[in-house]
Amino acid sequence: xxxxxxxxxxxxxxxxxxxxxLFDYVSRPDLWHEWHPAxxxxxxxxxxxxxxxxxxxxxxxxxxxxxxxxxxxxxVTLSDRANTWEVKGSSSLFDLTIHYDFAPQxxxxxxxxxxxxxxxxxxxxxxxxxxxxxxxRQSALALRNLKFLVESR
Numbered sequence: 001x002x003x004x005x006x007x008x009x010x011x012x013x014x015x016x017x018x019x020x021x022l023f024d025y026v027s028r029p030d031l032w033h034e035w036h037p038a039x040x041x042x043x044x045x046x047x048x049x050x051x052x053x054x055x056x057x058x059x060x061x062x063x064x065x066x067x068x069x070x071x072x073x074x075x076v077t078l079s080d081r082a083n084t085w086e087v088k089g090s091s092s093l094f095d096l097t098i099h100y101d102f103a104p105q106x107x108x109x110x111x112x113x114x115x116x117x118x119x120x121x122x123x124x125x126x127x128x129x130x131x132x133x134x135x136x137r138q139s140a141l142a143l144r145n146l147k148f149l150v151e152s153r
Contacts, residue, residue, distance in 0.1 A: 005118050007127070009136060012112040013143040016151050019082035019102040019109045024048070025150065026100055026111075027085045029055055029074070035145040037138050040069070049076045059091070061138070063130055068093065068123075093120055111146070115139060 015022055025031060028047060032039035042057040049055065053076045060069040070091040078086035078099075086099040096117040103110040115135070119127045 006116050007118070007132060007135075008114065008116045009132075009139055010112060010114045011139045011143050012110060013147050014105060014108050014110050015147050016108045019104050022109045022111060022150060023082045023085065023100075023102055026146065027079065029057055029087075032057070035149055036142040037145070038142075048081075049079065051076050051079050057089075061134060063134060070094075072096075093123055094118065095120070111143070113139065113143060 027049060028044070029039075029042035029049075030044050030047075032042060038059045038061050040058040040060050042055055044055045045053055055074050055076075057072045057074065058069060059072050060067065062068075070093055072089045072091040072094070074087040074089035076085075076087050077097075078084055082102055084099070084101050086097065089096045089098070094117050096115060099114040099116070101112040101114075103112075117135070118124075119131060123131060
């Protein structure tokens with residue numbers, strides 16, 4: 001449940017693949033740049049990541065008149081192969097939790113991605129008007145990209 005000041009956005013999509021296969025792909029932040037438009041790079045200590053493992057990612061988001069690129073540090077908080085995966089992250093602009101759920105569904109996987117975040121500093125004043133709509137569009141695009149990539153392999 002989101003706390004006061006936190007925004008919670010959930011997207012889901014049905015992807016034609018086994019939950020194990022999808023889990024193994026999306027729980028690799030070093031591959032997020034292949035499907036998530038804001039992800040530019042990630043450095044992992046090992047694969048697969050385990051609860052307690054930390055990693056670093058660079059996120060870039062373009063808004064009207066400004067491009068924001070920030071380093072984000074994460075820690076894996078949950079990892080149950082083919083069922084659930086979660087990380088908590090922090091940068092100078094955001095605190096966030098990314099939570100993935102995987103449910104088998106007639107030979108496919110129902111994939112649910114929940115992003116819970118809070119905005120720090122002066123960017124917080126424009127969160128409802130500029131930040132949130134951008135994140136909503138990017139999250140929806142990310143899942144469409146993911147579906148295309150996984151199903152075209």
